[in-house]
Amino acid sequence: LAKTTQPISMDSYEGQEVNITCSHNNIATNDYITWYQQFPSQGPRFIIQGYKTKVTNEVASLFIPADRKSSTLSLPRVSLSDTAVYYCLVGDEGYSTLTFGKGTMLLVSP
Amino acid sequence: DVKVTQSSRYLVKRTGEKVFLECVQDMDHENMFWYRQDPGLGLRLIYFSYDVKMKEKGDIPEGYSVSREKKERFSLILESASTNQTSMYLCASSSGGNGVQYFGPGTRLLVL
Numbered sequence A: 001l002a003k004t005t006q007p008i009s010m011d012s013y014e015g016q017e018v019n020i021t022c023s024h025n026n027i028a029t030n031d032y033i034t035w036y037q038q039f040p041s042q043g044p045r046f047i048i049q050g051y052k053t054k055v056t057n058e059v060a061s062l063f064i065p066a067d068r069k070s071s072t073l074s075l076p077r078v079s080l081s082d083t084a085v086y087y088c089l090v091g092d093e094g095y096s097t098l099t100f101g102k103g104t105m106l107l108v109s110p
Numbered sequence B: 001d002v003k004v005t006q007s008s009r010y011l012v013k014r015t016g017e018k019v020f021l022e023c024v025q026d027m028d029h030e031n032m033f034w035y036r037q038d039p040g041l042g043l044r045l046i047y048f049s050y051d052v053k054m055k056e057k058g059d060i061p062e063g064y065s066v067s068r069e070k071k072e073r074f075s076l077i078l079e080s081a082s083t084n085q086t087s088m089y090l091c092a093s094s095s096g097g098n099g100v101q102y103f104g105p106g107t108r109l110l111v112l
Helices: none
Strands: A009-013 A018-023 A032-038 A045-050 A053-056 A061-064 A070-075 A084-091 A104-109 B004-006 B010-013 B019-025 B031-038 B042-051 B054-057 B065-070 B073-078 B087-094 B107-111
Touching: A009 A018, A018 A084, A018 A104, A032 A061, A032 A070, A045 A053, A045 A061, A045 A070, A070 A084, B004 B087, B010 B019, B019 B031, B019 B087, B019 B107, B031 B073, B042 B065, B042 B073, B054 B065, B073 B087
Parallel strands: A009 A104, B010 B107
Antiparallel strands: A018 A070, A032 A045, A032 A084, A053 A061, A061 A070, A084 A104, B004 B019, B019 B073, B031 B042, B031 B087, B042 B054, B065 B073, B087 B107
């Protein structure tokens, strides 16, 4: 089972870049890495997904080193509305190894 | 937009009651999931289903069962609710292997 480890919390200020790292030492060959964002009283929402190297979309970038034992979610120029819990998910097509991390609470201050 | 709905936002039940949590998705997704979320523990997978009438146990299936009679609907059943099942329950669906999961708003269940 690919267990994931994330920092419990992070603090930042508006306009800064935030990098959240997830460790997944036992990631399997077929596992993908997916990040979700969750606001209070809502279900998690998809941010970005990757398998290796770097992936970028309109809201974030995901950096995955060659050994794939970790991944880093990068949020450019955060705003107050980015205050949320961020989850790292590692899993494969069979879903039998789906594992969410415990989440990182990001607090963005003015 | 994909929509995943859950039958209740809040539920209060008594110990020993049978509890049904319903989840419906409108995007013809093959896969559906039930998670529970507790402070400090993140999301933990209870059961998932990859087709009608098919189900697989997740990390914490004890005390729960599921039913998927139609593709769009996935039910979580607590046969005899206990206080340690007080939690937030989240349903999700996805269209295939490694597909993005779309979550419902959650049901906050309190068992007294």
